[in-house]
Amino acid sequence: MDVLESPPEARPAVVTGGPRRRRRGSGRLTPYLLSLPTLVVLAGLLAFPLVRMTMLSFQRLTLRDLFTGAAPQWAGFANYTTVLSDGFFWTVVLRTIVVAAICVAVSVLAGLLIALLMHRVSGWVRLAMMVAMMLVWALPQLVATQVFTWLVDTDWGVLNWMLDKLPGVDFSNHSWFVDPVQGWGVIIALVVWGAVPFLAISLYAGLSQVPKELVEAATVDGAGAWQTLRRIKLPILSPLIVVVTTLSVIWDMGLFTQVYIARASKPELDYYSLAVYAYQEAFARSNYSGGSAIAILTVLLVLGVMAFYVRQMFRIGEAD
Amino acid sequence: MVRRRSATLAWNAIGLAFALVMVFPVYWMLATAFKPANEVQTFTPQLVPLHPTLDNFRSVWHAPNFLVDLENSLIITLTSVAIGVVVGFLGALAIARFRFYGRRAIILVILMVQMIPFTALLIPLYLTLNRVQLTNTLPGVILTYLILVLPYTVWMLRGFIVNVPRELDEAAMVDGCTRLQTFYKVILPLTAPGLVAAAIYGFIQTWNEFIIINTLNGASKWNLMAFLAANQTLRGTTWGPLMAGATLTSLPVVIFFLIIQRNVALGLTAGAVKG
Secondary structure, three states: OOOOOOOHHHOOOHHHHOOOOOOOOHHHHHHHHHHHHHHHHHHHHHHHHHHHHHHHHOEEOOHHHHHHOOOOEEOOOHHHHHHHOOHHHHHHHHHHHHHHHHHHHHHHHHHHHHHHHHHHOOHHHHHHHHHHHHHHHHOOHHHHHHHHHHHOOOOOOHHHHHHHHOOOOOOOOOOOOOOHHHHHHHHHHHHHHHHHHHHHHHHHHHHHOOOHHHHHHHHHOOOOHHHHHHHHHHHHHHHHHHHHHHHHHHHHHOOOHHHHHHOOOOOOHHHOOHHHHHHHHHHHOOOHHHHHHHHHHHHHHHHHHHHHHHHHHHHHHHHO | OHHHHHHHHHHHHHHHHHHHHHHHHHHHHHHHHOOOHHHHOOOOOOOOOOOOOOHHHHHHHOOOOHHHHHHHHHHHHHHHHHHHHHHHHHHHHHHHHOOOOOHHHHHHHHHHHOOOOHHHHHHHHHHHHHHOOOOOOHHHHHHHHHHHHHHHHHHHHHHHHHOOOHHHHHHHHHOOOOHHHHHHHHHHHHOHHHHHHHHHHHHHHHHHOOHHHHHHOOHHHOOHHHHHHHOOOOOOOOHHHHHHHHHHHHHHHHHHHHHHHHHHHHHHHOOOOOO
16 A cells, blocks of 8 residues: 555655766755755754753843843752642643643544545535635634633623523523633633644545545445444554644644633633743743743653654655 | 435534534624624624624724734734745755755754744743844844744745756756756746745744744734734723734735645645655
């Protein structure tokens, strides 16, 4: 099945052969000259800040140092021990992981079900679903969050009004963010709503690649809908599912905008995700060193997942 | 067959219900934006604006800072996208057309950078820009936004350049083109759609950004997203004008997104389906 993996012959001969060196001297420098601006940007905006942040996490930068420009004092592992021995940090770690896990599981599953559904409906319904999802996908995250906050508004929110219509339920003036569990419920709904279009549309495209003959042959052999799904469609789809799941994990572990904006730029402690925690520590409490330590721990936490995704994508970059 | 048809009918109903649920928040934003103030805050929400008005749009248009922030948004996005696409095209050329020492490292970094949550990078960036007195300036933000634009641009353009057959380069060089001439006479025109797609994607990324600019700059040097964020409070937000502002701010992004959505989906998952 070359749908599954890139077959070895897809790797062009160029990789092994190397470039034919046409013009010696000047030609050799060309790739370096071409990539120089990119390298400068990456060095200045990525490498340097990363090094600086790592250093910072081992220093104690005070506001005074910030204004005088004096070199901050080295603090060894002090920032890390402070953070790691703080029960609140672990609460936030656990919360971030649980929220991300729910978001990823629900959105990938929903995306898969919607993709399957799109193959069952009539053409015009599929179009309607596509248009709806495109609109949602295109909407800026910040705007989407504000719209959701408005939907669940305590006094005039349309959600409270709808739920209130249910018999025996009183949701008038219900405040969704007082109880963090409900508040996170709203945030998770928002994340899933925003993620489903990408997932469903990608998986729909992937499902369309499943050869019809295979499905037909299975049906002739007496396989039911569930069996064709489990034994044929899902195995063929699995590389794509892995990639979109990995991406979702990375995105949802870095959850920031939805929380920060849903709490109107002033998130309470109950609404800290790791990204929010690092940001607030640095910019709301001017604890730049502590914030850096948290940020680095966050990156380390997702590094394994990132490495996996990068390896998958790297193969493509190498192949052609 | 009757059973089959009724099954399709049921699936259609579920599909439509899903579409409605998905689109409802977007609809509610628009509906709120066009309602007069007294219809926004009602105990029984009106599903359709009965007396559509442009009042909310007028009020947000004349709100302090809206026009300034609109101008800032345009200056920042256009400049950083222009720089990012030029730099990115050159970088993509190098990666797609040459095998050289350090190529793998560049690809690796470009893929990595899209993963790192940039709120993490914000701390050192803020401190550095503060040191060189580029905080509270537009150039400081434009510079920082290159990290949002460049990696994806290089990655996307690489894909387009790889698809231009090498034989074309070679034919042009046989006909007397220098290497440089093949770049702008052969590859550049053939990757034009890619350049447009990359530019639009960069536009969306930078237009939507709010936390970097919010952190680096004061209120007079914000963009429209930071403007929207600042106009929301925990209690007592005026939702009519805010939803009108949100509609106006989203409009260019939504239009552009619909143009390039195919490329975005492919860029993120490329190769996972077909080898």
